[in-house]
Amino acid sequence: MSDDDREFVEQRCMEVGTRAVSGSPLLGLAGLCLGHTARRFGHLGDEALALARSLAVRAETDPADVDGRALDGYDDVRSFLHLWVTPTGAVAGQAAFGLLTMAVRRLSVACLFHQMM
Structure with missing residues (x-):
């Protein structure tokens, strides 16, 4: 994540998070990456924010669907974007x-x- 283009980084995270199949470790990774993006840039677009939240809900509901890294990522999103x-x-x-x-x-x-x- 050394790229300085937030939209580019966000788009890559979203591609992974929307294309990976249920149970893929890439889903949790995408959620975690969105959290890192929020921390690094202090902003996420609406679609990326919705995906981070959706992945966290799925991880909370069924950890076999999306692993817990999505919850960690959403915690970062909430913390660094000051969402409660x-x-x-x-x-x-x-x-x-x-x-x-x-x-x-x-x-x-x-x-x-x-x-x-």
């Missing part, structure tokens, strides 16, 4: 962040109340 969507589409980050914010507020109020006593 799980492979199945749940917006995990927003819900967790909302709960965490509420807990911190309650703790702050409890500490303040305790200090006043």
Whole structure:
């Protein structure tokens, strides 16, 4: 992945990820490569993002179909593109962040109340 052309790299990953047959180790590799592309360039096109997510869902559903490297790749995609969507589409980050914010507020109020006593 020494090429500086993101679209070229992305296209190669997509070719592998869409042409390989179920069970091929190339599917997991394609997902992992999309994750590396997201890390290196800080961007993925819509189709590449959809493929990374699709491969991760398939890996989560049936590891014999797509190996776990696709999940690792999608983790990189989420991390480096600042996405908080799980492979199945749940917006995990927003819900967790909302709960965490509420807990911190309650703790702050409890500490303040305790200090006043």
